[in-house]
Amino acid sequence: EAGVTQSPTHLIKTRGQQVTLRCSPISGHTSVYWYQQALGLGLQFLLWYDEGEERNRGNFPPRFSGRQFPNYSSELNVNALELEDSALYLCASSFRTSGRNEQFFGPGTRLTVL
Amino acid sequence: QKEVEQDPGPLSVPEGAIVSLNCTYSNSAFQYFMWYRQYSRKGPELLMYTYSSGNKEDGRFTAQVDKSSKYISLFIRDSQPSDSATYLCAMSKTSYDKVIFGPGTSLSVIP
Numbered sequence: 001e002a003g004v005t006q007s008p009t010h011l012i013k014t015r016g017q018q019v020t021l022r023c024s025p026i027s028g029h030t031s032v033y034w035y036q037q038a039l040g041l042g043l044q045f046l047l048w049y050d051e052g053e054e055r056n057r058g059n060f061p062p063r064f065s066g067r068q069f070p071n072y073s074s075e076l077n078v079n080a081l082e083l084e085d086s087a088l089y090l091c092a093s094s095f096r097t098s099g100r101n102e103q104f105f106g107p108g109t110r111l112t113v114l
Numbered sequence: 115q116k117e118v119e120q121d122p123g124p125l126s127v128p129e130g131a132i133v134s135l136n137c138t139y140s141n142s143a144f145q146y147f148m149w150y151r152q153y154s155r156k157g158p159e160l161l162m163y164t165y166s167s168g169n170k171e172d173g174r175f176t177a178q179v180d181k182s183s184k185y186i187s188l189f190i191r192d193s194q195p196s197d198s199a200t201y202l203c204a205m206s207k208t209s210y211d212k213v214i215f216g217p218g219t220s221l222s223v224i225p
């Protein structure tokens with residue numbers, strides 16, 4: 001069974017630019033979560049999508065946004081990039097109605113903002 | 115006070131040692147507890163999953179939850195160099211709620 005996939009693997013952008021990160025969940029999983037992991041910091045919850053709807057949002061500014069498609073894949077968009085947005089962006093998926101909150105992570109997209 | 119606290123380490127132990135990793139939390143509403151292992155520059159990998167209080171064993175790994183003390187632990191027996199990674203505790207209130215992660219403990223197992 002294929003795991004969570006993310007693209008691209010690495011990305012270099014400059015301040016003020018916009019970026020789109022992509023995530024494909026494990027087959028059958030309906031929930032997608034996005035996290036930011038800055039160097040030396042823990043995972044910070046960004047967004048949770050389930051069945052195409054945004055279910056919860058972490059303490060991030062509105063320039064972080066996303067969406068979930070009918071096939072449950074998801075995009076994370078970051079506008080007006082700032083230097084502190086440099087981080088590993090992780091996507092996780094789970095099967096929400098399984099009764100178990102087990103999230104399975106992808107390898108991440110490493111974003112560097114210059 | 116952070117919701118979930120974890121000693122960042124680094125923790126260095128000799129091969130074969132028993133490792134104890136711990137987390138404390140402040141919100142008594144947490145019911146689901148997880149441990150993840152993250153190798154450098156990789157995504158976290160789910161190791162253990164427990165619901166409410168008690169122990170769970172899987173091979174060399176044992177997870178303990180003490181809800182009365184708001185304290186969870188992960189024990190690794192017969193530690194191996196391949197166990198060298200960052201260990202993240204995580205928890206949620208319901209089976210579908212967002213998961214809150216601890217900052218992680220860096221572990222090195224020396225051959």
